[in-house]
Amino acid sequence: MRKVHGMATVLLLVGGVAACDDSLTDPATPPTGPAAAAIDGELGPSPELEPAMPVGLELLAEGLTHPVTLVEVPDGTGRLFVVDQVGLIRVLTSDGTLQSAPFLDVRSQIVELESAYDERGLLGLAFHPEFATNGRFFVYYTAPPRLEGYDNTSVVAEYTVTPGDVSATPTFVREVIAEDQPQVNHEGGTLAFGPDGYLYISWGDGGGANDIGEATAEEWLAGDHQGHVPDWYEGNAGGNGQDVRDNLLGNILRIDVDGGVPYAIPPDNPFVGEGCANGCDEIYAYGFRNPYRFSFDMGGSHQLFVGDAGQDMWEEVSIVTRGGNYGWNVKEGTHCFDAANPLNVPASCPDVDPTTGTPLTDPIIEGPNLENPGFAEGWLTIVGGFVYRGTALPALHGRYVFASFSSDEEDPDGELYLAEPRASGLWPIRELEVEDPPGGSFAQYILGFGQDHTGEMYVLTTAELGPTGTTGRVYRLVAPGAAEGRLDIEIRPNTISLARSSTVSVYAYSTATVDATAIDVASARLTPDDGTGAAVAQRDGNAFTVVRDYNGDGLNDRLLVFLVSDLTSAGLTTATGTLTLHASIGGQEFTGADPTPPTIAP
Numbered sequence: 001m002r003k004v005h006g007m008a009t010v011l012l013l014v015g016g017v018a019a020c021d022d023s024l025t026d027p028a029t030p031p032t033g034p035a036a037a038a039i040d041g042e043l044g045p046s047p048e049l050e051p052a053m054p055v056g057l058e059l060l061a062e063g064l065t066h067p068v069t070l071v072e073v074p075d076g077t078g079r080l081f082v083v084d085q086v087g088l089i090r091v092l093t094s095d096g097t098l099q100s101a102p103f104l105d106v107r108s109q110i111v112e113l114e115s116a117y118d119e120r121g122l123l124g125l126a127f128h129p130e131f132a133t134n135g136r137f138f139v140y141y142t143a144p145p146r147l148e149g150y151d152n153t154s155v156v157a158e159y160t161v162t163p164g165d166v167s168a169t170p171t172f173v174r175e176v177i178a179e180d181q182p183q184v185n186h187e188g189g190t191l192a193f194g195p196d197g198y199l200y201i202s203w204g205d206g207g208g209a210n211d212i213g214e215a216t217a218e219e220w221l222a223g224d225h226q227g228h229v230p231d232w233y234e235g236n237a238g239g240n241g242q243d244v245r246d247n248l249l250g251n252i253l254r255i256d257v258d259g260g261v262p263y264a265i266p267p268d269n270p271f272v273g274e275g276c277a278n279g280c281d282e283i284y285a286y287g288f289r290n291p292y293r294f295s296f297d298m299g300g301s302h303q304l305f306v307g308d309a310g311q312d313m314w315e316e317v318s319i320v321t322r323g324g325n326y327g328w329n330v331k332e333g334t335h336c337f338d339a340a341n342p343l344n345v346p347a348s349c350p351d352v353d354p355t356t357g358t359p360l361t362d363p364i365i366e367g368p369n370l371e372n373p374g375f376a377e378g379w380l381t382i383v384g385g386f387v388y389r390g391t392a393l394p395a396l397h398g399r400y401v402f403a404s405f406s407s408d409e410e411d412p413d414g415e416l417y418l419a420e421p422r423a424s425g426l427w428p429i430r431e432l433e434v435e436d437p438p439g440g441s442f443a444q445y446i447l448g449f450g451q452d453h454t455g456e457m458y459v460l461t462t463a464e465l466g467p468t469g470t471t472g473r474v475y476r477l478v479a480p481g482a483a484e485g486r487l488d489i490e491i492r493p494n495t496i497s498l499a500r501s502s503t504v505s506v507y508a509y510s511t512a513t514v515d516a517t518a519i520d521v522a523s524a525r526l527t528p529d530d531g532t533g534a535a536v537a538q539r540d541g542n543a544f545t546v547v548r549d550y551n552g553d554g555l556n557d558r559l560l561v562f563l564v565s566d567l568t569s570a571g572l573t574t575a576t577g578t579l580t581l582h583a584s585i586g587g588q589e590f591t592g593a594d595p596t597p598p599t600i601a602p
Contacts, residue, residue, distance in 0.1 A: 066084060081125060109157075323361070331360055391455070491507075519583045
């Protein structure tokens with residue numbers, strides 16, 4: 001798990017994708033060398049394969065705060081919905097435009113967030129599989145507490161919009177399910193519809209640490225439980241992860257939002273019966289600490305992958321099945337866990353839950369936390385991803401792509417990884433090294449991922465540890481060198497007048513990989529965000545163009561001036577809009593949009 005990445009590694013590039021050792025293209029081939037023994041052993045970490053594989057990142061949008069997930073709407077429009085932790089959902093249109101007006105704003109419904117660091121906020125979004133005809137979608141956010149002494153309330157809420165109307169305003173329908181959260185952290189956060197049509201939800205263990213809240217082990221044993229109930233394992237204080245009767249914390253839930261109001265219980269849920277007497281009906285799987293991100297594989301047998309943030313020693317990803325127990329807080333990853341001394345690994349612990357007869361299932365991926373004293377390097381926390389099913393990077397197909405939030409405690413240093421499938425045991429992992437990152441450096445915290453219907457993946461980042469500022473970005477995972485095709489532009493003035501005599505100045509900035517002065521032909525398209533008016537005409541040509549270094553970076557840029565009368569069509573009203581520049585440079589097509597869209601005025 002290297003923290004400094006050089007490009008001295010010799011790679012053989014075939015069709016833009018690195019051809020590394022045979023284990024990269026044949027999931028059945030185990031790694032060679034000392035790491036091979038770890039695959040057949042009981043304990044982690046996952047073996048790491050060499051060399052790293054180069055990938056590219058194409059910058060699609062910036063100016064966000066803390067984008068945590070991205071979901072494509074299943075209505076054929078190609079729109080990508082970006083969930084910003086601060087309480088906003090923004091729309092990235094099929095032409096690469098980030099609309100300035102939010103699709104949904106729930107800032108008034110969530111708790112006030114701490115700018116330095118926070119795990120609360122707007123965390124999840126799931127569109128109903130039949131969204132194109134019923135307009136239903138669901139969000140997960142943390143609302144103010146209902147109980148005295150608790151920190152917040154995890155809420156899954158249903159909204160609806162008019163099907164087919166891309167500018168429709170969402171309407172709140174109902175609160176679907178809620179759970180009281182005793183502490184400020186471990187909120188989980190993912191919503192997703194499974195291949196069975198049911199809605200899956202991840203909730204953490206209630207927070208604090210060690211599944212005993214903010215109490216010491218002695219205080220907890222003396223009765224100061226702080227929202228973390230006793231479980232069957234007397235060797236540890238805590239906790240909600242192993243309990244299935246008293247609350248819904250530390251679990252993956254599964255509910256049927258079509259079978260009842262606000263929901264029904266799927267008949268094959270593992271504890272279905274009389275309420276929580278034999279295990280709460282909503283629980284699909286249990287034994288989690290903070291299952292922040294999970295996903296279903298689009299292909300194969302549609303397995304459920306869950307990334308679970310560790311305590312001080314181990315980070316993990318598990319393949320989750322109905323009724324499974326994934327160990328916390330009896331175990332952390334593949335290792336036994338001591339709640340009184342989390343840096344101590346007990347020699348033994350139970351491997352079966354005696355109350356249900358369910359074995360404790362080990363993860364498929366395990367890596368050391370930065371606090372692990374046995375490793376010089378590690379992960380601040382793990383961020384679950386997706387099984388890659390796209391075509392841009394053939395060598396990734398069928399591999400699970402995930403990330404470390406950061407490999408440094410003080411500075412943003414997120415890392416991307418893939419994991420090689422294995423029939424049993426821990427999957428070996430390989431770092432994905434970002435080649436020629438946009439802006440020359442990839443010093444970012446990785447907050448989450450997204451995947452579209454074609455299987456391509458998106459990476460969501462920020463330069464800020466907490467939900468503040470405007471450094472949030474959306475990237476698309478591409479082959480090395482394929483991130484070209486994006487123009488860095490700025491539009492002046494900030495307000496575009498619809499008067500026929502007005503003009504718009506578009507500054508196309510050159511970068512290390514794009515020479516904006518070599519634009520052969522350019523066109524601009526002005527699109528209002530509120531849907532008023534037609535989609536607009538576009539102006540071709542380069543009249544009134546000037547070459548100069550406009551941003552002071554030592555590179556000459558291109559100024560193009562357009563007449564507003566050539567950009568607009570009848571019916572436009574006062575609105576916020578997006579002006580997209582389309583250009584050809586040496587036969588290659590480029591597009592760009594200003595991250596701060598102008599306002600359209602009469």
